[in-house]
Amino acid sequence: MATFAVINPATGETLAEYPDATSEEIEAALASTQKTYSEWSRTTTVAERAALAQRAAELFEERKDELGAIINREMGKPLDQSVGEAEFSGAITAAFAQNAEKWLADEHLEVEDGLKTFFRFQGIGVILGIMPWNYPYYQVARFAVPNLILGNTVVLKHAAQCPESALALEKLFRDAGFPEGAYVNVFATHDQIADIIADDRVQGVSLTGSERAGAIVAEQAGKHLKKCVLELGGSDVFLVLDTDDLDHAVEHAVGGRMENTGQACNGSKRIVVLDKYYDEFSKKFLEAIGGQSYGADFGPLSSAGATKTLSSQVQGAIEQGAEVLVGGGEPDGNVYTPTVIGGVTPSMDVYSQELFGPVAQLYKVSSDEEAIELANSSPYGLGSVIISDDLERAERVGTQLDVGMVFIGAAGLEGADVPFGGVKKSGYGRELGKVGLLEFANKKLFRFAEK
CATH class of the missing domain: 3.40.605.10 (Aldehyde Dehydrogenase; Chain A, domain 1)
Structure with missing residues (x-):
């Protein structure tokens, strides 16, 4: 060929x-x-x-x-x-x-x-x-x-x-x-x-x-x-810290992860939620990811090679102890069912990998400091999204993130004249x-x- x-x-x-x-x-x-x-x-x-x-x-x-x-x-x-x-x-x-x-x-x-x-x-x-x-x-x-x-x-x-x-x-x-x-x-x-x-x-x-x-x-x-x-590459975080509108947070977390069938460098790949919101957010987020429709919301992965790589990464995470919270299963050709995995720990390979496809990692944290530490533990440093009604808090957290871009209040804040780029291995x-x-x-x- x-x-x-x-x-x-x-x-x-x-x-x-x-x-x-x-x-x-x-x-x-x-x-x-x-x-x-x-x-x-x-x-x-x-x-x-x-x-x-x-x-x-x-x-x-x-x-x-x-x-x-x-x-x-x-x-x-x-x-x-x-x-x-x-x-x-x-x-x-x-x-x-x-x-x-x-x-x-x-x-x-x-x-x-x-x-x-x-x-x-x-x-x-x-x-x-x-x-x-x-x-x-x-x-x-x-x-x-x-x-x-x-x-x-x-x-x-x-x-x-x-x-x-x-x-x-x-x-x-x-x-x-x-x-x-x-x-x-x-x-x-x-x-x-x-x-x-x-x-x-x-x-x-x-x-x-x-x-x-x-x-x-x-x-x-x-x-x-x-x-x-x-x-x-990137393994961007989506931080849910403080909000009276969890539906808005869920909508943007799903959009940030599913854009281009999850094949975006600055897609929201690690969803990190403060413990007080975790249970409610998790329920809504998993329902929304599980409800994605092939053809309308997402398409096939770009190639057989891309499908093989993503499948291998997810299977490796499962073998090392991660849990499939929604989705999973064998792909149908290059159609990969949108998936969320949890229970990921620093000892797992997937913790430091980029998942280039419709697979999100879901984390629970107990403080801003823990969220920042988790965000910065990645070898990548492209972008991030922070959901917080307290804009000063969001800016303070964003200042401490080792990334090239901080979007506050929503995913998808790119613009035709807005600079784009990252740090570290991004x-x-x-x-x-x-x-x-x-x-x-x-x-x-x-x-x-x-x-």
């Missing part, structure tokens, strides 16, 4: 296969992106590039149904969520387009000697993007669009199971008016990726993926002195917003001598 193939996870049917890139195609991609950076990027303004991004945003909206159908068959996301992802990708693209001139304006510095001094933000060259299957459009939009506006050019290697969405994105950017060589898709192998990172024409690499893949890419990038941004760097736009910027210093 080819490396890049569309295999419908709902049926297991191979729908299309695409050949790996040849060495000549990889060289052509590098030559084209370098040429375009040297010419187009240096002769266009931020406003001109932002206008092209605005057209790309419109195309995301115009093509959302077509784009949604592609990823529905590539990785099994329910169709309404697939269309919603295309819409959100358009919103991200529009946010960068509309804010680019403000975010990239020269930053004047107040310096001791009083000389005129400022930063000017410009591109640095060709940037390699290595993107995942779980959000085939969203992940690319938040990486590629800011770099194109900044003046960088992009070589994009998508996930092996997403070749059609990869090609659809390349066509979308070309149809928006970006020139040949601004955004180039490559069906590259792992060995070819290493060669691309090593190439002197490439100035940086951004990867969204697993901890293992991130470690490999970071090592390769570091060896060749390339800037690297990594968005890796990676480093940020995407979205001004800070995401500046990750691969040359922060060029200008100083003027006195006349």
